[in-house]
Amino acid sequence: MSPRPLSDTLHKLMHAYRRLMLETIREQGIDLPITHIRVLKGICRIEECTAHHIASQMRRDRAQIARVVSELVKNGLIMKVTHPQDRRSQLLEPTEAGLQLRERLDQVEEAVTQRLTSPLTADEIEIFEKIAGRMTEQAALDPTHRPTEKEAG
Amino acid sequence: MSPRPLSDTLHKLMHAYRRLMLETIREQGIDLPITHIRVLKGICRIEECTAHHIASQMRRDRAQIARVVSELVKNGLIMKVTHPQDRRSQLLEPTEAGLQLRERLDQVEEAVTQRLTSPLTADEIEIFEKIAGRMTEQAALDPTHRPTEKEAG
DNA sequence: CGATATTAGTTGATAAAGTCATCTTATTTT
DNA sequence: AAAATAAGATGACTTTATCAACTAATATCG
Numbered sequence: 001m002s003p004r005p006l007s008d009t010l011h012k013l014m015h016a017y018r019r020l021m022l023e024t025i026r027e028q029g030i031d032l033p034i035t036h037i038r039v040l041k042g043i044c045r046i047e048e049c050t051a052h053h054i055a056s057q058m059r060r061d062r063a064q065i066a067r068v069v070s071e072l073v074k075n076g077l078i079m080k081v082t083h084p085q086d087r088r089s090q091l092l093e094p095t096e097a098g099l100q101l102r103e104r105l106d107q108v109e110e111a112v113t114q115r116l117t118s119p120l121t122a123d124e125i126e127i128f129e130k131i132a133g134r135m136t137e138q139a140a141l142d143p144t145h146r147p148t149e150k151e152a153g
Numbered sequence: 154m155s156p157r158p159l160s161d162t163l164h165k166l167m168h169a170y171r172r173l174m175l176e177t178i179r180e181q182g183i184d185l186p187i188t189h190i191r192v193l194k195g196i197c198r199i200e201e202c203t204a205h206h207i208a209s210q211m212r213r214d215r216a217q218i219a220r221v222v223s224e225l226v227k228n229g230l231i232m233k234v235t236h237p238q239d240r241r242s243q244l245l246e247p248t249e250a251g252l253q254l255r256e257r258l259d260q261v262e263e264a265v266t267q268r269l270t271s272p273l274t275a276d277e278i279e280i281f282e283k284i285a286g287r288m289t290e291q292a293a294l295d296p297t298h299r300p301t302e303k304e305a306g
Numbered sequence: 307c308g309a310t311a312t313t314a315g316t317t318g319a320t321a322a323a324g325t326c327a328t329c330t331t332a333t334t335t336t
Numbered sequence: 337a338a339a340a341t342a343a344g345a346t347g348a349c350t351t352t353a354t355c356a357a358c359t360a361a362t363a364t365c366g
Contacts, residue, residue, distance in 0.1 A: 006266045006282065007174070011191060013285045014167045015212055016292035021160070033322065038164060052343060059168060064324055066345055088332045088343045113159045116288045124284050129159065131281045132166045135269045139169035186351070205314060214354055219316055241314045241361040 017116065024108050030101070032075075035060075037105055039068045043078055043092045044102045050089050059140075077101060170269065177261050183254070185228075188213075190258055192221045196231055196245045197255045203242050212293070230254060 021034060032040075042054045055065040069092060072078045077098035083089035094102065117125050174187060185193075195207045208218040222245060225231045230251035236242035247255065270278050 006270065006278070007170075007262050008191075009282050009285045009289075010167070010170050012212075012289045013292075014163070016289045017160075017163050019212070020292045035323070038161075050343080059165075059172070061325055062344070063326080063346080066343095067323095070345085083343095086333070086343080090344080109160050116291055117159065119287050119291050120284060124280075125159070127277075127280060128284045128288075129162050131273060131277050132162045134272050135281075136162075136165045136169045138272050139166075139173050139269055188352070203314080215315070216317080216355080217353055219314095220352095223316085236314095239314080239362070243315080 017112075020112050020116065021109070024112050025105075028104065028108055030104065030108070035064075036068050036072060039065065040072055040077055040094070040098060040102060041105065043072075044094050044099065049092045050083065051092065052089070054092070072098070170265075173265050173269065174262070177265050178258070181257065181261055183257065183261070188217070189221050189225060192218065193225060193230055193247070193251060193255060194258065196225075197247045197252065202245045203236065204245065205242070207245070225251070 018034065025032070025034075025037070030037075038058065039054055042057060043049050046053055046057070051062065051065050051069050054060075054069070055062045058065070069078070069080075073080060076095055079093050079095055080090040081093055083091050120128070171187065178185070178187075178190070183190075191211065192207055195210060196202050199206055199210070204215065204218050204222050207213075207222070208215045211218070222231070222233075226233060229248055232246050232248055233243040234246055236244050273281070
């Protein structure tokens with residue numbers, strides 16, 4: 001088998017996953033788009049989190065993140081705190097409501113993941129994670145820095 | 154390891170892949186969005202292809218597909234031929250230009266796939282494909298039809 | 307046969323998501 | 337202090353997706 005059909009595989013998986021997440025989230029009565037949810041999760045996870053951190057970690061446009069962040073603030077899920085060392089910057093912190101929502105989201109994600117991975121063994125899941133992670137890393141590398149046989153190993 | 158981080162893994166991979174595909178396609182001077190490209194590919198692949206086939210195969214809204222199809226027609230990449238057995242329906246067929254573009258796209262996809270999978274062994278790629286495929290299938294199942302132990306096997 | 311339901315596809319309105327350029331304000335650099 | 341840089345915000349725009357309503361052709365069923 002050539003690696004050609006990877007494209008289709010990825011696309012289908014992507015959409016299947018998105019669709020399922022969104023469905024499940026909606027079923028739970030949570031009215032937030034997926035990107036917002038990921039940003040909230042990032043903010044909960046990252047210590048001393050700024051919009052910049054989120055943008056670069058999610059590899060997204062700053063404008064997009066700025067908008068998402070301001071909506072999360074409007075929804076009372078996070079707060080902006082002026083950065084003590086740099087007044088241009090703001091620390092993003094979850095509110096109590098944000099933390100609570102995150103717990104519910106974790107449960108949804110757990111459920112979706114359970115469902116998607118239900119036909120898989122624990123080993124397979126782990127393998128999948130690892131392989132996917134390596135592909136992502138690879139994609140992030142500077143393309144001008146073509147790995148040659150020496151480095152590609 | 155719990156299966157929890159699957160969500161992040163998938164998101165990152167999705168975006169990395171999309172980004173890389175788009176970059177590479179643009180570098181090649183091809184000015185088509187990814188969805189159009191996938192539709193074109195589908196039309197080239199499927200015998201007796203209709204918009205309906207594409208929509209259900211890609212699990213997309215018919216409206217979206219209709220629009221993409223009509224743009225592909227406008228670009229001279231495919232033709233609509235009235236279905237001989239059903240005048241509601243139209244067969245979608247690639248033009249010569251469409252076939253040529255597909256060849257170039259195959260090359261791009263090949264290159265992107267090469268790059269993404271370059272740190273992987275052939276075995277790993279195959280495993281990844283299989284696992285991803287199974288997850289997609291699983292996601293497509295009717296959620297009300299909860300597979301029990303008997304069926305899930 | 308003829309009323310009704312179904313299916314393929316189209317179109318308009320709208321939402322959602324992402325991108326680009328530009329602006330303000332604050333901090334570094336020199 | 338002037339210039340360069342960085343964080344973030346905002347307006348305008350593009351792309352992509354979704355919904356609902358519509359036309360036209362076919363299928364179904366009395």
